[in-house]
Amino acid sequence: MISQSPVLVVVIPLIFSFLNLLFGWWKKGFCYPITLVALSLSFLASLHTLNTVITSGTIHYYLGGWNPPWGIEYVVDHLNAFVLVIVSFIALLVAIYSKKSVEKELPEKIVYLYCLFLLQVTGFLGIVVTGDMFNLYVFLEIASLAGYALIATGEDGAPFASFNYVIFGTIGACFYLLGVGYLYIVTGSLNIADLSQILPDLYNSKVVLVAFAFFLVGVSIKMALFPLHVWLPDAYTYAPSAVSALLAPLMTKVGAYVMIRIMFTVFKPYFSIELIPVTSILGWMAAGAILFGAILALAQTDLKRMLAYILVSEVGYITLGIGLANRNGLTGAILHILNDAFMMLALFLVVGAIMYRSGNREIPQLRYLHRKMPFTMAVFVIAALSVIGIPPTCGFFSKWYLILGAIDAGKWVFVAVLLVSSLLNVILFFRCIESAYLEPVAEHASGGSELVIAREESPLTMLIPILIAGAGIMSFGVLSGKIISTIIQFAIPIGF
């Protein structure tokens, strides 16, 4: 049973998603506990997988006992296992959080929402765990389709935002599929390990070049890399709080994982760095993403939309690490997958809690929130400091490695971009913190005494995940050396 853990991680949420539908028809109240059980089991299985990988190296799991390259293979190495644990843990936290917000925002759709929620998580986990190019496409589409449906359940602009996402997402997925097809024509294989052995002899073939271009554009659309990010802000702004808290930290990170896999495992680093200058193009696109994301975020007054643009800029950080293509840069990129997942989780959870209590998320309306929701706002400040990059929060450490990587690569422009973006983030977040924490002068002068404001802390099922996310941000910062020495230094692709 235990030796099956790589497949259990994926199969458990899949099966429980349909159990949800069955039991949900009988009684709505079953859905929440079923979802929690499924995600807890999946999280335990992924922890066990990570532990096995750390102690005894890469796991190869043959589905149905069919050996690759004929059968589908699940390959779990340090990079997979690391992302796997992040995905399953964040999904569990969002599931705990979702109870109240779903009951308030979508009372009549609870059953379908949890069913899709688990399918979405299945998709993410499957993308991460698989070692087969076509299987990856199928899981990518499972994740995307569940995402389209989940986003469409949101507030007024949601269906239109979701439709734009459908169009963009389909273009991305189809480009990926074409890439798979082109590689299959020249190699006759779909297995990632097999492809990476066969491909080096074909690196000068035009078909392989076209396949690589298709992969890169397709994955960039899915992870919302800068000029292709246009679907993201609308979709994540209008989605229900629990859904945007699930999608925002995970979809982009899983996309970044796929990009690292394709660039440095399916194709060797020699191909992506020296043969064609993809990494330097990616670096410039990432620099554009970082700056434009932050600048566009400055123009927003809606807190959630501002966070969506910050997410665009955070995707830029990860891509910049990939684009630098040296040891420090990639360490920063992989560490930022963890850190950014938790930062975005904390921020979107807090916005959801503010929405739940006040029904409003315009930045000027945040007033007195530090007295109404002191713990929630404390986590908001921690996450904000982490996005800005102040030690000892975790955001500092990944930025530090990215800057080291940029210096190693001799790209001083990127160092400047990273520093400027930190300053922009200071402006962005202190705007929110100011309107939430500082009281207007006029009211002080007239009354002098304290206004009576009732404490309206978020409900416990929401507060606990928020606090865990905040604690995570602090502790990953302190423990970042340990995380790098036990996991990430082995997760960096061979050849660096």
Place this chain on the structure above:
Amino acid sequence: MFDFILSKYNYWIYVILMMIGFYAMIGKRNLIKKVIGMNIFQTAIILFFVSTAAKRGGTLPIIEHGHGHGAHAIQATAYINPLPHVLMLTAIVVMVSTLGVALAVLIAIYRRHNTLEEDEILRQQQK
């Protein structure tokens, strides 16, 4: 030049179809037309995969009286490649569900905005 086009005509048809679909997805302002474009785009990819599997003179990849007669060697060149077909069966399922989700989303849009013209919806959203 003409030979070059003619000898690979299946790829040319796939590229043309894909570009028609791509144009409709990006350029058309009516949401239903975008969905139709999406379908053409996806069908073009099916055509591409299936046509790569074809062989002149190839037959179905089923070995006659294969059971218990495994001694003689099998000529792989005599059979068309079944794997792209199998991949496309999965891809068709994905495409049907994408179409389903897209149409369901369109119904939700129509209920809220009472139109499927993109310009009209954007105008309503700006108010």
